[in-house]
Amino acid sequence: PWELDCSYLPSNWPEGIIEFINYGTKYRSELNLALKSINFKVDKGEKLGIVGRTGSGKSSLVLGLFRMLEAAEGKILIDGYDISKIGLHDLRNRLTLIPQDPILFSGTLRFNLDPFNHYTDEAIWHALELANLKSFIKDANNNNNDANYGLDMNISEGGSNISLGQRQLVCLARALLRHTSILVLDEATAAIDMQTDNLIQETIRREFSSCTVITIAHRLNTVLDYDRILVLEDGQMKELDSPKMLLQNKNSAFYSLAKDAHLVE
Structure with a gap:
């Protein structure tokens, strides 16, 4: 159900501890399991990278x-x-969640960032600044003297009137505004240029340093400094360890992925 009585949850829930216990899931009841026998725990504030080849789960x-x-x-x-x-x-x-394909709606920038009017203009501008979008928004609206006009700039359906990188930065600003204790990136940087990728990664490291962060990595270099790496293969856990330990083992699946990405020889 969409709504359940969750009054039993602490007001500060969640703190950020995630645990998968013998977990399995499938896309339809008649299909095989897409994930099976998944067992791992992510501690509060931990940074976990999830890697694997296409179709690994x-x-x-x-x-x-x-x-x-x-x-x-x-x-x-x-x-x-x-x-x-x-x-x-x-x-x-x-x-x-910052998804791989930025989800933007036809309407104002403000509506895309704060559809339920939970935040002040000041908070929204601060999020845009942290997401490296403030100057772009100001420049795009430099003919208008209203200080907050930029928040009312029009965004086309799917964000088609701004670049792919800017769409992803709007999604980053949305995440910064919400600032929940658990942040998930699903290959959010797979289709954008390296400069925007680096901006996003630097911002997440700085602004979500105390949060639990799970990143499905398309570019392995984005998770090389994470606490641990989970390698999936055919819907099952193949490896789970620190990047350093996995790279020390030249027979590891992670080493093989890193070699394919020209990160190791």
């Missing part, structure tokens, strides 16, 4: 965490609470 893991796919077996706990018992509204309201 990376995106399925994110879909499961946000309950866009329901568990076929096992469960996911956040701070010890089974997410299948939490209403979808409460669950998704307390987590933040």
Whole structure:
């Protein structure tokens, strides 16, 4: 259900501890499991990179965490609470996802960042500044003297009137505004230029340093300084360790991926 009585959840939920216990999921009941026997725990504030070849189950893991796919077996706990018992509204309201394809709607920039008017103009401008968008918004509206006119600039359906990199930065600004204790990036930098990629990565490292961050990495170099790396293969866990330990083992799947990416010889 979209709404459930979640009054039992602490007001500061979640703190950021995520646990997959014997978890499996599938896209339709008649299909095989897309993920199976997934067991791992992410501590509060930990940075976890998820890697694997196409079809390994990376995106399925994110879909499961946000309950866009329901568990076929096992469960996911956040701070010890089974997410299948939490209403979808409460669950998704307390987590933040920056998806691979930026989701933007026809309307103002303000509406795209804050559709329910929860935040002040000052807070929105601050998020835009942190996302390296403030100067672009100001320049795009330099013929208008109203200080907040830029927030009312029009965004076309899907963000077609701004560049792909700028669309992704708007999604970053949205995440900065919400600033939940759990942030998930689903290959958010797969299709953008390296400069914008670096901007996003630097901002996340700085502004979400105390948050739990899970990144599905398209570019392995973005997660080389993370606490741990989870390697998925055919819907199952292949490896889970620090990048340093995985790279020291030349027989590891992660080393093979890094070699393909020309990060090691």
